[in-house]
Amino acid sequence: MFVELALAFQTVVAAGPATPPREGIFVPPAPKTVPAPTARGATAMRAATPPVLDGVDSDPIWRDAPAITQFRQHDPVEDGDPRYRTEARVAYDDRYLYVFVRAFDPSPDSVMAFLSRRDARTQSDYLHLMVDSYHDKRTGFRFTVNPLGVKRDVYISNDGNEDLSWDGVWDAVTKVDEQGWTAEYRIPFSQLRFPAAEAHTFGFAIWRDIARHNERISWPLYRRTQMGFVSQWGEVDGFEGIASPRRLEVLPYSVSTDAPRPTANGYARQQTITFGADVKYGITSNLTLDATANPDFGQVEADPAVLNLGAFEQFFEERRPFFLEGAGIFNFANNLFYSRRVGRAPQLGGVYAAQDNPLNTTILGAAKITGRTASGLNVGFIDAVTQQELGADARTIEPQTNYMVLRLQQDLRQGNSGFGVMATATNRSLDADTRRFLREGAYAFGLDARHRFGENNNYQISGSAVGSHVTGSEEAIWRTQRSAVQQFQRPDSPLEVDSTRTSLSGTRFNASIGKQGGGVTRFNTGVTRISAGYEVNDAGFQPRADFTENGNWFGLNFVEPTKFYRRLFVNINQWNNWTTDGLRLNSGGNINVNGELPNQWWFWAGYNVNGIGEVYDDRVTRGGPALRRNLRQNAWLGFETDGRKPVTGTLQGFFVFKDASGSSEWGLDPEVNFRAGGSVQGSVALNYYEGVNDQQWYNNFATPGGTAYTFARLDQTTMGVTTRLDYTMTPTLSLQLYAQPFVTAGDYSELKQVVDPGAERYEDRFAPYTAATPTDFNFKQFRSNTVLRWEYRPGSVLFFVWQQGRQDDRNPGSFEFGRDYGDLFRTRSDNTFLIKASYWFSL
Structure with a gap:
């Protein structure tokens, strides 16, 4: 009642004659006029009073803020009329961004929603709020919520790479009512990043998933046939007088562990308690420091079991939150930085073997700086130190090691072009136990560039160049030359092992051009060349050196639904591989098709052929002569049932046809x-x-x-x-x-x-x-x-x-x-x- 009387009084005063008020009577200022939203733009309204976070739009700000209503369907029909109406309103104050979204639905009891842990996706209706606070059209944050209030949040980089490990601290309240369902967001500006300025414009997008119809709508319209993700978002302006504070977030923790430990007489239980902390600090409004002391990763899911009988090292995905968050900025030249090297299993555990050797190397501490300047420079820096690990016989099985990674990327042309550099350095404190086996230092430096062009920037040309240099004792570099990566010792190779070397250097070059959006057709062609001495496995992941590849891809994307399919993708690939001295390693190709049927089942199938002509495998003999390869053919087929059902199934299989060896x-x-x-x-x-x-x-x-x-x-x-x-x-x-x-x-x-x-x-x-x-x-x-x-x-x-x-x-x-x-x-x-x-x- 009090709010209604105040609003009525304000209306009467505003309608009265423009005469000075009598002394002692307060007349509140008229609210600032906010333009009506358009198909791609809107203006945020400043809230005089913070709205109550309850999922109800009864607060004054939600009555005054103009509604964004120009939502369009983009899946399955691009630029189609949405099945149900959606409205959104945007507001703010000095500390928070507020967004209220109403998802109208004539059958609220049919809204799909399931409880799950944070960041897990279920077959639910969802609302996705996306904010490009830098307004760089390359990076952003996605805040997702379902009708039961389950949250998902994502950091987005490089105009589409999603980092699911990012967890912001924000609130949202949802409510299902007779009109459908609502979501009311309250996001602290401290969780966003933007430069210091009197006024700000944010990139903005709101998507809605209607699960039972498998429909997705958006404001502004997102075009699946066009290249880019963040670059397609709209704009919300009107943010005035806000500051991105120099945030200091602290997360201390303790871990109590009861674990088995092998002993000379069997096994015994060992209890430990450790303490550590994670710190996040806003160095500037654009740069954030993440630091961790004595990090613990005990709750992380175990790696899948595998028995590797191949010639190359097994790659495992990173699962540790500290290294996952913001990892997108460190993508460069096919795993120039492989964070699983930090805290790896001791490398000499099998040399100085004992029953109770440590299984992993302890990380003493790590720090990471990430951010973006107002000029469009993306910054990423990591420095980590791991401790010396001793085996049961007191010999060093992993020396104390420092890892450093630096990544800089400068965006141009509103993110459609750019160039960057990346450097990695690994330095080990070696002793008599480790000097013969491990490299003392390993360094890599690379340059990369990209350029989008053509209609809607649907074409892209990109390339990179990397140089590597490793140092160590004569025996350590001798081992490097004979490793599974280099294999200089092969008897039919022009390469030769030099037992006097104390360093090794190499290069890697890559260039590609392709069409990634627009119309039905897509293509990409590229070439990669890796010299024989290239070695980045101290901080990165590299299966082999001495390699040249040409790859070509052509695709047909049918995304408009028909009576035969909802979407259909056909791909043709072809590749050729050689060593750098011209030995032909492979020639092959495949054709594959995948799509979604009208009943919302998915299917995929393909045929693959390798070893066309006279080709050789120069790694299969583990340092011996290259062995001629047989022609090899295989096919695969699979399907997945409608994900909206409470029980769904997937069945896929492959078959490799019998070759000349049987x-x-x-x-x-x-x-x-x-x-x-x-x-x-x-x-x-x-x-x-x-x-x-x-x-x-x-x-x-x-x-x-x-x-x-x-x-x-x-x-x-x-x-x-x-x-x-x-x-x-x-x-x-x-x-x-x-x-x-x-x-x-x-x-x-x-x-x-x-x-x-x-x-x-x-x-x-x-x-x-x-x-x-x-x-x-x-x-x-x-x-x-x-x-x-x-x-x-x-x-x-x-x-x-x-x-x-x-x-x-x-x-x-x-x-x-x-x-x-x-x-x-x-x-x-x-x-x-x-x-x-x-x-x-x-x-």
Whole structure:
């Protein structure tokens, strides 16, 4: 009543004669006129009184702020009429950005919404608020909420790369009513980044997902056929008198752990308690410092089990939040920075082996600076220090190491062009235990550039150049030259091992041009050249050196629905590979198709061919001669059922046709996803593989006549089951289970050695080798992670974690489902329990 009388009084005064008021009577100023929104622009209204965050639009600011109504459908029909109306209003005060969105729906009881842990996606209706506070058309933040208040937030870089690990501190309240549902946002300006100025214009977009119709609408209209994501957002101006504070956020935490530890007499339990802290500080309005001391990653999901029989290192995704957040800015030249190197497993754990060696290297501390200046310069910097790790025999298995990464990117032409640099440095404090094996220093420096052009900037040309330099003792560099990456020792290669070298240098060049948007057609063509001495594996990830590749891609994108499909994509790829001295490594191609059917099932299929013509594999003999490759063909097929149903399924498989050696493979990957009661969701995925490989590398043996490069016939069966179960009690309290039993068994036979690696007939390349008998294997592993997560206040979380691991190798050479899985679960289990408590506060 008081608010209504005040508004009525204000209206009467405004309508009266323009005479000075009598002394002692206060007349509030007339509200500032705000222009009506357009199809791409709007103006924010300053709130004299902060709205109550309750999901209801009864506050005065929501009655006064003009409504954005020009929403358009962009999926499945681009620029189609939306099925239901949507309205949004934007307001602000000195501290917060406020947005109120009403999603009209004639059947509110049909609105789909499921509880889940934060950042997990379900088959729910969603509202996505996206803000480009830099207004650079390249970076932004996405704040997503479903009708039950489950939040997801994303940091976006490079006009489309999404960083799901970013967790801002913000609030949103949702409400389902007779008109549909609403979302009321309150986002602190401290969570956004923008330069100091009297007035600001933000890039802005609002999307709405209507799950039961699989429809997506947006303001402004987003065109799937046009290149770019952030660059297509609209604008909201009118932000005056706001300041991006120099934020100081502190997250201290403690971790209590009870874990098994191997001893000379078996195993014993070990209890520890550690303390650490994460700090986030706004150095300027544009640059943010993230620092961590004694970081803990105990609640992070375990890596999947794998048995790597190939020539190249296995790549694992980063899962640690400190390295994930803002990782997009460090993308350069195919993993020039691979954050899993920091805190890696001790490299000499197998050299100075002991039963109770540390499994990972402790990170003493790390700091990261990220941000963007008003001139469009993106900045990324990381420095981390890991401690010296000693094995049980007191020998160093990992030296103290410093990692440094610097990334700078300058945007031009409103983000449509740009150039950048990146540098990495790794410095180790070596001692007598490590100097023979590890490089002392490793450095890389690169340049990259990109340029969009043509109608709607749908074409792009890009390129990069990197130089690397590593240093170390003569023996360490000798080992580098003979590693799986370089392999200078190959007898048929012009490369030669120099045992006197104390450094090694190399280069990597890449250039490509393509059409990424506009119309139906897409294409890309590019070339990459990596010199023989290129080495960046101290801070990056590089499977091999001495490599040249030309790749070509042509695609057809049919995104307008028809009676046969909702969308359809056809792709044709072709590639050619050589060593830098011209040895032809591969020539191949594929054709694949994928799409969504009118019943909202997805499907995909393809055919692949490799080894066309006379081509060789120069890595398969692990330092021996290049071995001629066989023509290899494979096909795949899969489908996924309608995701709106409470139980959905995926089934995909592949088949490798028998080649000249008699080798063939096949695999099947079914998966079932389910939801129950709105708060339980899970999945069970099976991965099954059978294969016969007649030329599986086995070992290289020294003989009086030289090295024998041996291969064998390998019959292998692999089966893994991955189970995930999430029970969400409230948007801030959830229980998560991950479990994966994994078994792979291999039977070696017909051991043979290479005698004529380039022979045209497969049978002429080998001769029987009888001086050794191959050893079969049966590798079993179980990993599980159970996490109870409670965000008891915004940004502050309590974790209860139970991790279990099992491993067994009985019955080598044969696979039996019941026996092998029974053996795995009858073996001794390693159980680790930990409690982690963190408390977020801001100064």
